[in-house]
Structures are given as structure tokens and as C-alpha cells.
Amino acid sequence: MKAALLTAPNKMEVVRVPFPECEPGGIVVRVQACAICGSDVRTYLQGGETNVPREWLAGAGLESGRLMGHEFSGVIESVGERCTEFARGERVAVSPSLPCGRCHSCLAGRENICEDFRGLGQHLPGAYAEFVAVPEAALRAGNVHRLPDSLSPDEGALIDPLASVLNGQEKADIRPGESVLVIGAGPIGCMHAALARLSGAVPVILAQRSAPRLELARRLECADAYIDTGREDLCSAVLGLTGGRGCDVVIVACPSRQAQEQSLALVGRGGRIVMFGGLPRSDALITVNGNDIHYREITIHGAFAIRPSHFATSLKLIASGRVPARKYVTNAFPLDGIGEAFSAEVLKRSLKVVIHPS
Ligand SMILES: [Zn+2]
Ligand SMILES: [Zn+2]
Known part of the structure; x- marks a missing residue:
């Protein structure tokens, strides 16, 4: 599949990498829309640690690479053999934050400041790619939400920022x-x-x-x-x-x-x-x-990140039209245009910029 990796500060490279592995209890989502987050822009400017498997880098002839993108929606491409809740072809939006559920913060109901926090597009490969693997832990935490037919992929990608x-x-x-x-x-x-x-x-x-x-x-x-x-x-x-x-x-x-x-x-x-x-x-x-x-x-x-309940509430606000998410998207780019999408010129003259990888 194609994926856009941050290989150095200010440098995004679209390369071919293996199809992501689906955990037995997880799913793989074909990404339709992934919005650029302010935190992605910060990472883009200062560089970030590698979060993809070493084999991916070796195959693409790269030293390091970070696959960002956490505000996304898409269609389920494959489901693991232990996943019974979802089926191939369903449209979903995924909350990218994976709290551990066991630490002091999580037990206090403040999963957004989990001490062992992991996130898609941060510690795990993200959605500036044709496909993204959503781990079993995300499904167990209730992070995968079906998108109502009335919502576009772009609107689905805005659920996470509104949740924050x-x-x-x-x-x-x-x-x-x-x-x-x-x-x-x-x-x-x-x-x-x-x-x-x-x-x-x-x-x-x-x-x-x-x-x-x-x-x-x-x-x-x-x-x-x-x-x-x-x-x-x-x-x-x-x-x-x-x-x-x-x-x-x-x-x-x-x-x-x-x-x-x-x-x-x-x-x-x-x-x-x-x-x-x-x-x-x-x-x-x-x-x-x-x-x-x-x-x-x-x-x-x-104020940092989101709790699972924020994502559910955000989905409700967008689906009901209380927050007109569609109007926030001012620019869209294909995956190959991601370098231009991250340019200062585009960001200065836009509100939400979305990438359409497939
Ligand atoms: Zn974000
Ligand atoms: Zn925790």
C-alpha cells in the first residue's frame, strides 16, 4: 500500500510499504479521509520518532519514518478472525487514543491523561496511508464507531478534533x-x-x-x-x-x-x-x-486529548448538525499531494485540510 512517512523535519515521502497486519481481534480500515491536526504540523516541523515496523523502512530504503494521521474515517477492509462485532464494508470512524484502562488516571476516569497512553498516528502507524490497522485494544475500548449514512468521510474525520x-x-x-x-x-x-x-x-x-x-x-x-x-x-x-x-x-x-x-x-x-x-x-x-x-x-x-465518551458525544453533535463539520473542511488533497497540504502557504489559508488516500 502507499503511505506518507515523515522522514525528516519538513519532509514527507510517499512510499510503498506492506499491507498492515490485522490483529485477530482487530480490523484494517481503508482510509477515505484523514484530517491534518495541529499536532501533526508541529511534528512535521520538528521531526518525530519512527513508529513503523523496521521492515517497512528497509523495503523503502529509509533510515527512519513516522506515519502520522489520527483524525480519520474509512471503510472496513478486513476483520480479524476473533472480531465478531464488525464486518467488511462497514463505514467507521475510529477514536485514535488507546488508554491502558489500568493506571491511576484511567481508573479515575481520566483516560486522556493515561500514564501508558498509546495512539494511532503517534506510537502506532497512523492513517496518512491507504490502510490503517486498528488493534484489538481499540475495539475492546469501544473506539470504533459506525458512521451514519448521512455523514461524509470528511465529517467522520472531524469527530476526533471536535472531541478534543x-x-x-x-x-x-x-x-x-x-x-x-x-x-x-x-x-x-x-x-x-x-x-x-x-x-x-x-x-x-x-x-x-x-x-x-x-x-x-x-x-x-x-x-x-x-x-x-x-x-x-x-x-x-x-x-x-x-x-x-x-x-x-x-x-x-x-x-x-x-x-x-x-x-x-x-x-x-x-x-x-x-x-x-x-x-x-x-x-x-x-x-x-x-x-x-x-x-x-x-x-x-x-486540556489534552480525549476520553472515549468525548468521541461518542462529538459524533452525536456532528450527526445532528449542531456542529456543521462539513463547513470546517476548506481543502482536500490526494495522498500524493500531502507535501503540498503541509506547506505553510496552504495551512495559512485554510481551516481543516483533509487527505483522501483512497
Ligand atoms: Zn488531532
Ligand atoms: Zn491508563
Whole structure:
């Protein structure tokens, strides 16, 4: 089969590798759509560890290779002899996170921060390929979901990112009438704004530095106010929109240290901050004033990955049309075009970019 491997920072190579092995209790999925995640872009820029079998590399004449891609949907190509729950030809979306189910976090119901976490497209080969093997552990954990006929492959690929946004929203605990600022109007930031609105937040403010992206967000109509931080001062704009108080909730949905630091000045007394985006490894130290947190009783939450229940809820929100996932996809590329799909030029002028390997 064809697979796109990250062989060095900024270098994606489409090569032929063996058909993935199907575990006795697992399935193999023919990938129809796999969306590019912000975390994939970060890995693409800094390089990542090999996660494919050595034989695959030897066959392709490569030293190292990482097969990413975890936001995907497709059609079941084969089922292991012990798998009775699913059949060949069924359309599915797969939650890529595999919690161990036994560690302290898992037993506490916080599988997203499992101590022995494994993920498709991270530790295991992912879905920037014609086929992806879904292990038995994923089926046992309830990670494989049938796609309703009404949902396209692209919409199926957006269930995982929306699920991760649900995890962040849970931390934000937005109540009706609260003001919410989302920094970063990428697909994740727009989803945060859309869900904040569903929770009754007023106003929902979306801030973004690059004008083309902000324009795409505007077209989604997911917020009440849009701030172009390339032209406007974020702080004065937010204070202006909130009667000088700052927002009840600030969600940082971009990989920016400066945005995380600035969030303290944008949140009001007793407010909550959700740090949603991961930072580049080389630029992850932030400076905050401890007294800002102490005297104004600010709560800072991290938010990472998803629990199995988030995936199920996300599927429901997309299938019901509450979140119009289709509108978030602005660009699609075949597997051979994955290099172009990851280029800065494309990413800057898009919301969600999807790869169609088959
Ligand atoms: Zn993702
Ligand atoms: Zn665990």
C-alpha cells in the first residue's frame, strides 16, 4: 500500500510499504479521509520518532519514518478472525487514543491523561496511508464507531478534533451569559467558539493574527465578535467588549507562548483559562505573575486529548448538525499531494485540510 512517512523535519515521502497486519481481534480500515491536526504540523516541523515496523523502512530504503494521521474515517477492509462485532464494508470512524484502562488516571476516569497512553498516528502507524490497522485494544475500548449514512468521510474525520474540543470545554465549564475569548481562529478555535455559543456564552470573541484565517472563521459565523490582532490591540479590544472586566473564560487555541502569557491580562476576576494548544518543545517556558492568579482567583486548566465518551458525544453533535463539520473542511488533497497540504502557504489559508488516500 502507499503511505506518507515523515522522514525528516519538513519532509514527507510517499512510499510503498506492506499491507498492515490485522490483529485477530482487530480490523484494517481503508482510509477515505484523514484530517491534518495541529499536532501533526508541529511534528512535521520538528521531526518525530519512527513508529513503523523496521521492515517497512528497509523495503523503502529509509533510515527512519513516522506515519502520522489520527483524525480519520474509512471503510472496513478486513476483520480479524476473533472480531465478531464488525464486518467488511462497514463505514467507521475510529477514536485514535488507546488508554491502558489500568493506571491511576484511567481508573479515575481520566483516560486522556493515561500514564501508558498509546495512539494511532503517534506510537502506532497512523492513517496518512491507504490502510490503517486498528488493534484489538481499540475495539475492546469501544473506539470504533459506525458512521451514519448521512455523514461524509470528511465529517467522520472531524469527530476526533471536535472531541478534543469537548474535553477543553468541559474544563472551561461555561455557564449561560458568560463572556468567552478564544485566541486562535484555526479549526480548533472555531469549534471552541461554536461550542461556547451552544453553552449560551455571550459574547463569544474570536481573535486571530492572520487576516485570511480570520476571514474563513467569519464565514463560519461561530462568534459574536472577531479581532484581527495583526491590526488591533487584543487587550484593549477585549476590555472594550466586556465593559473593562475581561472575559470569564479565555481559551488559548494556538501554539503560542505569548498568547498563553497574555491570557492572564485578558481574563476577568474569578475567571478560567484553558491552555488548549501544545507549544513547540523548544519554546515552551512561560512567565506569569503569581499574584495575578492569587489575588484575582484565576484558574488555569490544561486540556489534552480525549476520553472515549468525548468521541461518542462529538459524533452525536456532528450527526445532528449542531456542529456543521462539513463547513470546517476548506481543502482536500490526494495522498500524493500531502507535501503540498503541509506547506505553510496552504495551512495559512485554510481551516481543516483533509487527505483522501483512497
Ligand atoms: Zn488531532
Ligand atoms: Zn491508563
